[in-house]
Amino acid sequence: MSDINNWRKFSNKKTPAIVPLGKKFYEYVKPGTNVLDIGCAFGRVSFELYKKGYNVVGIDFNENEIKYAKRDAKKISVLGSKIKFVVGNANDLPFPDNSFDAAVMVAFMVTIVKPEERIQVLKEAYRVLKDKGTLYLSAFGQNWDNEKYKKRYEGHFPITKEMGTFIVTDTHDLGGKELYRCHHYTEDELRTLIQNEFNILSWEYTTFKTPSGNTSNGFMIVAQK
Amino acid sequence: MSDINNWRKFSNKKTPAIVPLGKKFYEYVKPGTNVLDIGCAFGRVSFELYKKGYNVVGIDFNENEIKYAKRDAKKISVLGSKIKFVVGNANDLPFPDNSFDAAVMVAFMVTIVKPEERIQVLKEAYRVLKDKGTLYLSAFGQNWDNEKYKKRYEGHFPITKEMGTFIVTDTHDLGGKELYRCHHYTEDELRTLIQNEFNILSWEYTTFKTPSGNTSNGFMIVAQK
Numbered sequence: 001m002s003d004i005n006n007w008r009k010f011s012n013k014k015t016p017a018i019v020p021l022g023k024k025f026y027e028y029v030k031p032g033t034n035v036l037d038i039g040c041a042f043g044r045v046s047f048e049l050y051k052k053g054y055n056v057v058g059i060d061f062n063e064n065e066i067k068y069a070k071r072d073a074k075k076i077s078v079l080g081s082k083i084k085f086v087v088g089n090a091n092d093l094p095f096p097d098n099s100f101d102a103a104v105m106v107a108f109m110v111t112i113v114k115p116e117e118r119i120q121v122l123k124e125a126y127r128v129l130k131d132k133g134t135l136y137l138s139a140f141g142q143n144w145d146n147e148k149y150k151k152r153y154e155g156h157f158p159i160t161k162e163m164g165t166f167i168v169t170d171t172h173d174l175g176g177k178e179l180y181r182c183h184h185y186t187e188d189e190l191r192t193l194i195q196n197e198f199n200i201l202s203w204e205y206t207t208f209k210t211p212s213g214n215t216s217n218g219f220m221i222v223a224q225k
Numbered sequence: 226m227s228d229i230n231n232w233r234k235f236s237n238k239k240t241p242a243i244v245p246l247g248k249k250f251y252e253y254v255k256p257g258t259n260v261l262d263i264g265c266a267f268g269r270v271s272f273e274l275y276k277k278g279y280n281v282v283g284i285d286f287n288e289n290e291i292k293y294a295k296r297d298a299k300k301i302s303v304l305g306s307k308i309k310f311v312v313g314n315a316n317d318l319p320f321p322d323n324s325f326d327a328a329v330m331v332a333f334m335v336t337i338v339k340p341e342e343r344i345q346v347l348k349e350a351y352r353v354l355k356d357k358g359t360l361y362l363s364a365f366g367q368n369w370d371n372e373k374y375k376k377r378y379e380g381h382f383p384i385t386k387e388m389g390t391f392i393v394t395d396t397h398d399l400g401g402k403e404l405y406r407c408h409h410y411t412e413d414e415l416r417t418l419i420q421n422e423f424n425i426l427s428w429e430y431t432t433f434k435t436p437s438g439n440t441s442n443g444f445m446i447v448a449q450k
Binding site: 034036055057084085092094095099 | 259282310312313319321324325
């Protein structure tokens with residue numbers, strides 16, 4: 001069964017998907033504030049924010065990724081800015097209530113294949129944000145006009161039991177060893193999930209590239225506590 | 226050379242010294258607030274606070290201790306209270322500025338044998354506390370009236386290069402394998418250290434027991450950001 005233990009195994013270089021942080025983030029969140037990067041992996045987005053003058057805490061449950069991130073954090077220093085990394089779980093954040101001005105989840109929700117955990121992850125982000133704090137979230141949308149994805153969604157549904165959740169294997173078909181599962185969201189699904197906790201301020205439609213050369217529909221959302 | 230790597234090795238049961246949290250803490254810090262337990266080990270003090278209705282984050286660089294603490298946290302649940310544990314270093318806390326209402330360091334400073342690191346640890350506690358936040362700190366005092374300690378301080382000084390810092394070995398003399406180093410504070414030393422950052426509100430003198438059956442002078446301090 002796929003769960004976070006599969007994600008735990010990924011090393012630095014194998015982290016799937018490269019999704020940039022949307023420009024909207026910078027319109028809503030000003031440098032000098034405290035930003036939590038949820039599911040930061042080896043810190044690509046964390047370091048980008050740090051270099052722009054934000055105080056960043058990156059969190060990921062993958063200990064290897066955090067090890068890399070900490071190593072890199074020692075190498076660079078931005079005057080007046082802080083960057084920290086910590087191992088931890090997005091559904092049980094090790095921070096007090098009302099700690100951060102903003103939180104980002106860049107292509108993180110794609111990894112959460114249990115619906116109840118998605119709710120919990122958003123509740124936790126809400127809890128650690130200050131009043132009126134900003135959530136920036138980008139997620140993969142479902143791609144029904146792409147035959148390859150359509151086949152995956154429909155073919156894997158009998159196993160994953162959720163439409164949009166599919167299995168990535170080492171042989172790129174269901175006969176191989178399962179590496180991890182992914183979930184692509186419908187717009188309604190994601191809206192409902194976020195609106196349970198937050199007020200949506202901005203919703204953008206985009207296209208993300210995946211490491212295998214595919215493209216996918218994507219959503220970039222800014223929301224407020 | 227002794228450093229945090231030696232402390233890292235200690236498992237749950239071997240953590241030296243049992244020092245209770247002083248009652249003064251409860252006079253100054255009210256339940257329902259967010260408390261950071263710095264150097265929490267397996268969480269003895271963290272759980273005590275949690276059971277009394279505080280929201281607690283415990284931090285320690287010893288991964289084994291945190292593993293035990295997290296395991297125990299899953300077993301108990303106090304209505305409306307939160308307890309979280311995280312691996313991290315007291316001289317580089319993975320929290321934003323102004324996050325906690327209070328921080329405790331119970332018999333933690335005894336483990337910090339580098340003077341510059343003591344300063345950094347207090348600076349970090351200061352940083353993560355909210356304005357007017359409370360620091361509770363207990364520390365071992367030097368024991369010059371105790372022949373055993375006097376011998377240690379004087380005998381180990383040529384090696385440790387700091388009076389009050391001594392070496393604990395597996396054979397209980399300097400011929401054995403070094404397990405860890407400890408530092409016992411003079412009152413002046415500790416006062417200066419704390420006053421660099423904080424306003425001292427309360428200073429109590431007490432006696433602590435050590436696991437080996439010794440007793441030691443102790444200080445219990447409440448200070449304010």
